[in-house]
Amino acid sequence: MAAEKNKAILKKGNAAIAAGDNEGFLSFCTDDTEWTFVGDKILKGKEAVRQWMAAEYVEPPTNTVVTLIAENDFLTALGYLTMKDKDGQEAHYEYCDIWRFRDDKIVELKAFVVKIETK
Template identity: 30%
Template sequence: MDRNKLIKKLNNAFAECDTRFLADSVTDDIQWKIVGEKTIAGKEQFERSLEKMRLGGPMNITIQDVLHTDKRSVVEGTVEYKTEPGRKKRYAFCDVYIFSDSDESKFRELRTYVSKVNKVD
């Protein structure tokens, strides 16, 4: 699959809480580093954290920019989700996907940088 299409599909899967597609898109030794917060290590922990995310329901993800190098893709955007009726939270994010050497349809590391957006520009 073309890398642009894959990145779009991955972000749509996060937005729609498509945990099966996401779990199928990682290597067994996945490392998800949410910078400054925690590291989720291994496919089993990754799947558990996806299930928790699913409880929050669908999100609106807007991608501003995507950059690709040989085995990496960097995605910059915003994510917005409802916390309760009539209330939303909005975050800016930058995700760095590092793809497997043996299977370019799977990523082995995801570094997530996230910051709460208090004002809309």
């Protein structure tokens, strides 16, 4: 049951981001959430994530989730992401996010994100 609930939480969170509602997304995170962007940076705490989102999401990204795999407190999302930088240039990424939940909130993210070229 937790697996389906976690999928629903992430889908609501992604919808909030798509609508430009970062705070709506953050309402699904614990205060001590920790996000690891493998090979890049680690964000510790909701405030660090808030600041990162404000800087990175110049406008809401386009996120296409291709696959969700859930088991117990873990949810893996595979997909594609398009984001604009501060100069309005689009960048395209493929990702694998591994989310961990605690008490129906996101407590941890381990993100494997690779910039890709589109055709």
